[in-house]
Structures are given as structure tokens and as C-alpha cells.
Amino acid sequence: MHNPFPAAVISSTRNPVYAKQKLSPSHYRGLALPSVLLAFLFACSPIEIRADSLEDAARALARKVASDRKKDFGLSYTWENRASISSATSERMREAFEEELEHLHSHLVLASDADLSILITEGPSHINLIAEISNQGHELIGSVTFPKGQFTAAERTAMALRLDHQLLWQQPEMMFGLARSNDPTGKPDVMLVLGRENLSLYRWNREKWLPEDSAPLPHSKLPQRALRGEIHLQDHFFQFHLPGIECDGDAWQKLSFECEERTGIWRADFDPLLPFSLDPGRSFFAADPHYLGPKKFSLAGFFSAALSQYSQGDSQYQTTLAGADGHTYVYLSGNEKENIPESVERLPVEWGSDLISLSVNCREELLVVASGAHDDTSRDTLQGFDVDPRAVTPVTTITEFPGPILSLRNASESEAIAIAFNLTTGNYEAYRVTMACSE
Amino acid sequence: MELHAASVSLDPRKWRVGSTESATDEKMGALVFDRLVALDSYGRFQPQLAMEWSHDAAFKRWEFTLRANVKFSDGAVLNSADVVAALQPLLPDGQQISASGDNVVIQSASAMPDLLEELASGRFFVYRLLPDGTLMGTGPFFVAETANRSSGPSSSSTAAADSAASAPGGNKTTHLHFRANEETWSGRPFLDAIEVTLGVPPLRQLFDLQLGKADLVELAPELVRRAMQDNQRVWSSAPLTFYGLRFDDTPPAVADAKLREAMSLSLDRQTMANVLLQKQAEPASALLPQWLSGYAFLFTTETNIDRAKEIRATLPANLAAATARLRLGVDAPGDLAKLLGERVAVNARQAAILVQVVNRPVTHDATSTSSDPANGLHLFSWHYSSLSPRVELESMVSTLKFGESTETAMSSTDLEELYAREKKLLEERHVLPLVALPEYIGLGQKVRDWMPARWGEWRLADVWLDLTEPSLAHADNPNGTATPAAQPLAVPPGAKP
Numbered sequence: 001m002h003n004p005f006p007a008a009v010i011s012s013t014r015n016p017v018y019a020k021q022k023l024s025p026s027h028y029r030g031l032a033l034p035s036v037l038l039a040f041l042f043a044c045s046p047i048e049i050r051a052d053s054l055e056d057a058a059r060a061l062a063r064k065v066a067s068d069r070k071k072d073f074g075l076s077y078t079w080e081n082r083a084s085i086s087s088a089t090s091e092r093m094r095e096a097f098e099e100e101l102e103h104l105h106s107h108l109v110l111a112s113d114a115d116l117s118i119l120i121t122e123g124p125s126h127i128n129l130i131a132e133i134s135n136q137g138h139e140l141i142g143s144v145t146f147p148k149g150q151f152t153a154a155e156r157t158a159m160a161l162r163l164d165h166q167l168l169w170q171q172p173e174m175m176f177g178l179a180r181s182n183d184p185t186g187k188p189d190v191m192l193v194l195g196r197e198n199l200s201l202y203r204w205n206r207e208k209w210l211p212e213d214s215a216p217l218p219h220s221k222l223p224q225r226a227l228r229g230e231i232h233l234q235d236h237f238f239q240f241h242l243p244g245i246e247c248d249g250d251a252w253q254k255l256s257f258e259c260e261e262r263t264g265i266w267r268a269d270f271d272p273l274l275p276f277s278l279d280p281g282r283s284f285f286a287a288d289p290h291y292l293g294p295k296k297f298s299l300a301g302f303f304s305a306a307l308s309q310y311s312q313g314d315s316q317y318q319t320t321l322a323g324a325d326g327h328t329y330v331y332l333s334g335n336e337k338e339n340i341p342e343s344v345e346r347l348p349v350e351w352g353s354d355l356i357s358l359s360v361n362c363r364e365e366l367l368v369v370a371s372g373a374h375d376d377t378s379r380d381t382l383q384g385f386d387v388d389p390r391a392v393t394p395v396t397t398i399t400e401f402p403g404p405i406l407s408l409r410n411a412s413e414s415e416a417i418a419i420a421f422n423l424t425t426g427n428y429e430a431y432r433v434t435m436a437c438s439e
Numbered sequence: 440m441e442l443h444a445a446s447v448s449l450d451p452r453k454w455r456v457g458s459t460e461s462a463t464d465e466k467m468g469a470l471v472f473d474r475l476v477a478l479d480s481y482g483r484f485q486p487q488l489a490m491e492w493s494h495d496a497a498f499k500r501w502e503f504t505l506r507a508n509v510k511f512s513d514g515a516v517l518n519s520a521d522v523v524a525a526l527q528p529l530l531p532d533g534q535q536i537s538a539s540g541d542n543v544v545i546q547s548a549s550a551m552p553d554l555l556e557e558l559a560s561g562r563f564f565v566y567r568l569l570p571d572g573t574l575m576g577t578g579p580f581f582v583a584e585t586a587n588r589s590s591g592p593s594s595s596s597t598a599a600a601d602s603a604a605s606a607p608g609g610n611k612t613t614h615l616h617f618r619a620n621e622e623t624w625s626g627r628p629f630l631d632a633i634e635v636t637l638g639v640p641p642l643r644q645l646f647d648l649q650l651g652k653a654d655l656v657e658l659a660p661e662l663v664r665r666a667m668q669d670n671q672r673v674w675s676s677a678p679l680t681f682y683g684l685r686f687d688d689t690p691p692a693v694a695d696a697k698l699r700e701a702m703s704l705s706l707d708r709q710t711m712a713n714v715l716l717q718k719q720a721e722p723a724s725a726l727l728p729q730w731l732s733g734y735a736f737l738f739t740t741e742t743n744i745d746r747a748k749e750i751r752a753t754l755p756a757n758l759a760a761a762t763a764r765l766r767l768g769v770d771a772p773g774d775l776a777k778l779l780g781e782r783v784a785v786n787a788r789q790a791a792i793l794v795q796v797v798n799r800p801v802t803h804d805a806t807s808t809s810s811d812p813a814n815g816l817h818l819f820s821w822h823y824s825s826l827s828p829r830v831e832l833e834s835m836v837s838t839l840k841f842g843e844s845t846e847t848a849m850s851s852t853d854l855e856e857l858y859a860r861e862k863k864l865l866e867e868r869h870v871l872p873l874v875a876l877p878e879y880i881g882l883g884q885k886v887r888d889w890m891p892a893r894w895g896e897w898r899l900a901d902v903w904l905d906l907t908e909p910s911l912a913h914a915d916n917p918n919g920t921a922t923p924a925a926q927p928l929a930v931p932p933g934a935k936p
Contacts, residue, residue: 343718
């Protein structure tokens with residue numbers, strides 16, 4: 001058994017202090033009968049349960065759920081973390097919850113859709129673990145609270161996030177895109193570098209990239225000073241875009257690709273019903289002028305877009321856009337069911353024209369990474385933000401690059417490639433950008 | 440700093456819990472006074488005037504050890520008798536405070552598991568009452584001067600602040616001048632002084648922010664979008680002001696449960712929040728907000744005009760009809776409340792319930808329940824001020840009197856009991872939630888280290904002003920809104936404004 005609950009703990013330092021709350025009854029220690037009796041007691045008496053760890057809170061809630069015989073909530077449950085605790089902590093709690101149910105011979109299976117929902121929520125000073133049945137409206141069937149001040153910084157979502165960048169490649173010739181792929185064992189395999197004049201193929205050999213092939217790029221009918229391009233590589237198949245041009249190819253042994261002039265979707269496909277394009281002679285995206293559908297888009301154009309929220313069920317999403325007018329906007333898709341029209345809100349920030357969204361394992365939502373509002377004579381920066389139409393909150397430290405960032409795009413949901421021009425060396429450099437949870 | 444409120448009281452004993460006025464009072468009070476404990480943004484209780492605390496196993500007796508050598512702004516040393524004298528009038532009935540040497544003890548016949556949340560918020564400031572009625576504080580600032588535009592500078596005390604603020608002619612702009620308390624135990628604030636102008640209309644506040652005449656203004660919800668479009672820095676809190684409808688029990692018409700149900704089904708809260716308030720508010724389905732209770736999502740509201748009409752059809756034809764309209768008294772102050780009242784009437788009319796909106800005089804107490812008995816329905820506002828959901832709910836119920844009169848206030852902080860209590864109140868439909876509104880603050884470009892709590896504590900003692908040239912500031916701090924990340928530039932914190 002646990003130590004009986006100490007009445008109080010006194011701290012005498014300037015450090016955070018909090019009177020220790022009365023602790024929860026002991027959690028399961030291998031004695032099924034006492035647990036069942038405890039569960040019965042919880043069901044019969046409305047005593048307040050306060051746990052002494054978040055896992056204890058989950059176990060206590062499991063006992064409450066197991067004891068609630070009157071409610072028919074099926075054999076499955078959903079688990080949702082709506083509080084400022086990390087995904088890892090939430091998962092540990094969920095495991096403790098299931099483990100306790102197993103001990104009590106109540107088997108529930110995690111499912112995406114179930115009548116019983118377990119939610120972690122929070123108030124100003126407490127984390128709440130709530131069991132809710134939602135078959136006929138919402139009904140709370142059990143809850144456990146835990147003082148926020150008693151869980152460690154590592155368990156918080158609000159911990160500092162770090163934006164890391166790692167140099168992948170540098171060359172004196174201009175480039176504005178780079179893509180890499182690995183072999184089945186996870187070792188680097190192929191790298192493609194999209195330059196102003198050429199597409200170059202490199203292969204990993206003896207722990208370094210060796211040039212294998214190079215091919216000239218097609219030229220746009222309308223040359224432009226600020227040329228943009230982007231390349232994607234999957235195994236040895238690749239696709240790259242230049243304004244008004246799309247090319248598909250293969251890098252199996254040598255480079256081979258075919259190109260066609262086209263206006264239409266490049267990568268800014270955040271609204272599946274509304275096509276955007278980066279047309280010849282332009283360096284920004286705009287709604288496809290040939291589109292004849294019912295949707296409207298009020299922005300004249302945008303340089304880049306970062307999806308930051310997405311709810312597939314209701315087709316709701318929020319996209320942060322670096323507008324062609326130099327301002328930053330949030331595009332809200334609206335919700336037809338709730339009669340909320342789509343809208344574009346301007347954010348009170350001064351960012352550069354490169355935006356992407358990145359995921360990180362200690363945060364559930366996608367975060368927006370934005371370049372700084374610098375010109376090409378100064379060192380650029382990247383910083384991660386939590387974007388809400390009402391507020392923009394920086395969530396990472398500022399990462400500085402040796403010069404202006406020329407291109408920023410996602411290589412995956414958790415990784416981006418940034419191309420920067422090094423003002424000191426005159427080289428073009430490609431960086432791998434990731435977000436990490438600081439300890 | 441510019442505020443909309445025409446008056447401020449710096450006497451916590453006079454603050455009316457739940458009123459919008461008390462929200463401003465509390466913010467100004469936090470400049471002058473301290474509490475025993477504070478809650479930080481991570482949910483941890485931090486020592487303020489109390490260094491340590493403990494409680495018995497039943498949570499009925501709490502003992503607080505006071506910080507040594509704390510001085511009031513007049514130089515007097517804080518002692519336990521001061522704390523007892525200050526807090527006893529503020530504590531709810533049943534809680535007694537007494538001095539025990541250098542400690543203070545708070546006791547009650549019922550458990551007080553949420554006493555720290557209670558003491559870390561609301562009006563529980565420690566002050567010392569001087570014979571002339573002035574209240575002295577230990578906080579980071581003190582009132583240096585108060586002035587009424589018509590009468591010029593006056594004296595420098597909290598009593599003067601109260602009297603100036605409550606002087607006749609409330610439309611006249613009143614100024615409060617706070618100066619840094621050099622001797623404060625928490626360390627001298629970075630700002631040397633804070634100039635507060637009261638009674639500034641919302642649009643004027645926005646203009647003054649744009650022109651750089653003010654560093655901090657309150658933004659009315661309808662001006663938030665405009666301010667953002669103008670690239671102004673805008674901060675918003677968690678939803679802090681609740682708007683709802685309250686039915687009186689006395690007129691037989693509104694005592695009808697079916698009428699209340701029909702009214703509830705007719706209300707289109709989404710439109711109120713998204714159209715009327717331009718998405719600057721949230722539709723409310725609970726009395727306590729999610730950030731405070733943690734369970735508000737369990738309550739849902741339904742708009743169903745057809746069902747509302749069906750229910751209306753079962754009621755007597757003359758009830759809430761053309762000859763005897765239901766009178767909706769708009770008790771809450773401000774144009775926003777009037778707009779909401781009119782929207783309620785429009786919604787009700789769709790369900791064939793005729794409502795006559797009766798706007799109240801501006802000076803009327805927003806949370807008063809001694810309203811015109813002829814009104815069966817009231818639109819009220821409630822400003823959340825406690826960090827304890829139990830205290831907030833009980834304050835709401837007792838002040839607005841929408842619970843059963845025979846029901847005693849609950850002392851348990853158990854979430855399930857609190858949920859059950861709120862659920863019962865909502866199911867009775869004597870009160871119908873409408874919307875919940877955050878607080879919006881416009882910040883000047885010079886303001887740094889603006890790190891408020893999401894429940895509306897401004898923490899102005901930590902704020903400083905960046906007085907470098909704008910172009911230099913811009914280059915070093917490209918992320919204009921990122922106040923927490925903003926680093927001091929050429930001028931260190933504490934530079935004279």
C-alpha cells in the first residue's frame with residue numbers, strides 16, 4: 001500500500017511551492033479483490049479523487065469506469081488529449097488506463113469511434129481526466145483531477161521547441177531545390193539538385209555524394225529574375241516544377257525526363273476545390289484564372305502556404321499564407337454545416353515570404369515555420385509559431401542562416417529543405433530543417 | 440494606457456463580483472496590491488506575500504507564513520494583523536482568518552481544497568487601511584496622482600483615486616498616475632510610471648494606439664479586426680466575459696418551463712458569435728468556460744426553430760404575444776449587450792415568441808438582481824474573476840440568484856459534483872448561455888515582455904518599453920508580435936519612458 005496521505009508539505013524556498021494535496025487511494029498492486037472493492041466504493045461515494053501521478057489518475061479513472069455497471073458504453077473507447085501535456089505522457093496514461101482495466105477484468109479496446117470517450121482537459125491549476133459517454137448527448141460518468149504544479153516540465157507540451165538545421169549540400173552554382181531518397185536499408189541513395197540551368201543527379205558512394213548526370217532545364221517563355229522551382233523525389237521517380245512548366249522523370253541510372261507547359265496546380269493545393277498556379281513570368285501563386293467553379297478566393301496572390309489545422313470530418317482547415325502584398329494571412333475554410341463562410345484574416349506579423357508547416361512528436365497540431373522579413377543582403381531566420389486567427393505565438397527559438405533563404409519546402413510532414421545563399425562564402429547551401437522537443 | 444471604464448475603484452471591498460467594472464478595478468488593483476499567492480501560467484502556485492503554506496488533512500485549516508520585511512509603499516512593515524484586517528472583509532461567510540504570530544490562519548467548518556485558487560485571484564489583495572480611508576499596498580506601483588480633466592491634479596492616494604473616479608460627471612476623462620514602488624519586495628518594476636486615462640471611447644483608443652499616443656488600449660470586439668488589418672499588435676485572453684439570459688421566477692409567464700425551452704431552442708448562438716461579434720466571441724453552452732472548468736465541452740446547445748415553434752404552439756396564445764410581449768431587460772452595460780438583446784428578440788420572433796427589449800440606464804449595476812420586476816427576462820454579463828471553478832459558479836449563482844433558493848452552496852471541488860450542479864442549473868433553463876467573449880488588448884510597438892496570464896492578469900510590472908529607433912528594432916526583431924521572444928535592444932529594461 002501507499003504511504004497514507006501526508007496532510008501537508010511545507011516548502012521554505014523561493015522556488016515553486018504548493019501544499020501537497022490529499023493523495024488518491026493506492027493504485028493496483030496485484031490484489032484484484034481490494035481493487036474491485038475500491039472500485040465499488042468509488043461508485044457508491046462521491047468522494048473527490050486526486051491522483052499522485054498522471055498514470056495514477058488514469059488508473060483511478062479506469063476503476064471508476066469499470067465500476068459503472070449501469071452505463072452501457074460498449075467495448076471500445078476513444079482517447080483524446082486536450083490539455084497541455086505531451087503526447088508521450090498522454091500515451092503513458094492511456095496504457096496505465098488499459099492496464100488497470102485489464103486487472104479489473106474490464107476489457108476495452110481503443111477505437112476511433114466509440115460511445116465512451118476519455119479526455120484529458122485542464123483548468124488553470126488542474127489537469128482533469130474525464131470519462132464521457134456520448135451516445136445520447138454528452139454525459140460525464142467519471143473524472144479524476146491532478147494538480148498541474150506536480151507534473152514535471154518534461155510532461156508538458158508547453159516545453160520549449162527547438163528548430164534544428166543541418167547542412168546537407170553546398171555548391172557555388174545557384175540552386176533552388178534539392179531532393180534526396182534512401183535505399184531500402186535507409187542509407188542515402190539518390191540526390192537531385194535543381195539549379196537555374198541544370199538538373200543534376202548525385203549518387204551516394206563511399207560515404208559521399210558523387211555526380212552522376214546532369215541535364216539542361218527547359219526555359220520558360222517569360223524569364224524572370226526571381227526564379228522559383230521545386231523538386232520531389234520518390235524512389236527514383238521525380239517531378240519538378242518551374243513557373244508554367246511541369247516535368248516528370250526517372251533517375252534510375254541516368255536522368256531522363258519529359259516536360260510540358262501547363263498552368264495549374266503546383267503545390268499550393270490546400271483547397272482541393274480551388275486550383276492555384278504559378279504561371280510563367282510570376283513568382284507567386286494565384287487562383288487559376290481558368291477556374292470556373294463557384295468558390296472564390298479574395299487574395300491577389302501568395303508566395304507560400306502552410307497548412308496548420310485540418311479536420312477531415314468537417315472539411316475544416318486553416319492555412320497560413322505569405323501574401324504577394326507582403327502581408328501574412330490566415331485562410332479559414334469555413335464550415336457549410338455550421339453556416340460559417342470561408343474567410344481570409346490578416347495576421348499582425350511581419351514575416352518573410354517562405355512558410356511551411358512542420359509536425360513534432362510532442363505537439364499534436366502542425367506548427368507554422370516562417371522566414372524573417374529580411375531582404376537578400378542580410379542573414380535570414382526561421383522560427384516556429386502556433387498560429388490562431390486571434391493570436392500568433394512563437395513556440396521555437398529563432399534559427400539563423402548564413403544568408404537569405406531562397407526556398408523552403410516540406411520534404412515530409414516533419415522535415416523541410418531550406419536553400420540559403422551564404423553571404424560569407426558565396427555558396428548556395430541546402431539545409432534539412434526539423435523541429436525537436438527540448439529536454 | 441487608455442481604458443474604457445469611466446471610473447476605477449482601488450478598494451477591493453467595494454468591487455462587485457462578476458461585474459465588468461470589477462475587471463478593470465482588479466487590473467488597476469494588481470498594480471498597487473499583492474495577494475498571498477499567485478498562480479503561474481503553468482498551473483503552479485507561487486509565493487507572493489506568503490512564503491509557505493500548509494493545510495490539515497480535511498482542508499479546513501490553512502496556515503500561511505508571511506514573507507519577512509515586506510513594506511507598504513509608505514514604508515510601514517507588513518504584519519499578520521494587516522493581512523487579517525485586509526482579508527477578513529473579503530473572505531466569504533464561513534471563512535475566518537486570524538493571526539498566529541507571524542503567520543495567518545484561515546479556517547472554515549467546511550473543506551477549502553481550492554483556497555489557493557481562491558486567494559490567487561479576484562479581489563483577495565492585501566492592503567492596509569489608513570485612518571483617512573486610503574488603502575496602502577505592497578505592490579510594484581503606487582498611486583502618485585489622480586486628476587479629473589475638469590478639476591486638474593488632485594491628491595495621491597487610493598482613496599483619492601476612488602473619489603476622483605466616482606465623482607459626478609462620469610464622462611469626464613480621469614487620469615491615474617502610478618509610479619514605481621522602489622521598495623517593493625518583488626523588485627522594482629521596469630517601468631518608472633504608468634499613466635492611465637479613463638473613460639476613453641473604443642474608437643479613440645484605437646486611433647491613439649495607431650498614432651503611438653497610447654502603449655496599451657482595450658480593444659472593443661468590433662474593432663479587433665480593424666486593428667489587426669492595420670497591423671496593430673493584438674492580444675486576446677481566454678473567454679472572460681459571459682453573456683446570458685436569466686429568467687425571473689415571479690411573472691407567471693416566464694416561470695413556464697416550456698416557454699423557457701422554446702426560447703432556448705430559438706437562440707442562434709453561432710450567428711451571435713460569428714456574425715454579430717465578427718468571430719471575436721465563442722458561442723456559450725455552459726456557465727463556466729472550458730479553460731476554467733475543463734468540462735464545458737460536455738454541454739451542447741441546439742438551435743431548432745421548428746421544435747421551438749411546436750413548443751410555442753402548445754402554450755397559451757396570449758403568452759409572449761403581441762398584447763403581452765415578454766420584456767427583456769438588458770442589464771449588462773454597453774452597446775454589445777443591446778445588440779445581443781435585439782438578436783435574442785429576432786430569434787425569439789422566429790419561434791413566435793414576441794420579446795420587447797428594454798435597455799437600462801448606463802449607470803445601472805450590471806449584476807444587480809433588483810431589476811424592474813416587470814421584466815421577466817434579463818440579459819446579463821458576468822466577468823469571470825476566480826481561478827476556482829467552484830467559487831466562480833457559486834458566486835454566479837448567489838449573485839444572479841438563478842439557482843434554487845433552498846439549495847445550499849457546494850463546498851466540494853469534485854469535478855463530477857461541480858458538473859452535476861452546473862448541469863442541473865442549465866437543465867432548469869432559468870439561465871441560458873449566449874456567448875463568451877475574450878478580452879482584447881492593443882499593444883504599442885514599443886511594448887516588450889508582455890506576458891499576461893490567459894485569464895486576464897496583465898502583469899505590468901514585468902513590461903518594459905523599447906525606446907530604440909523603430910528601424911533598428913525592426914531589423915533585430917522581425918517578428919513583431921512575438922513579444923515573449925523579443926529581446927532587450929539598446930535600452931535596458933527600466934529605461935525612462
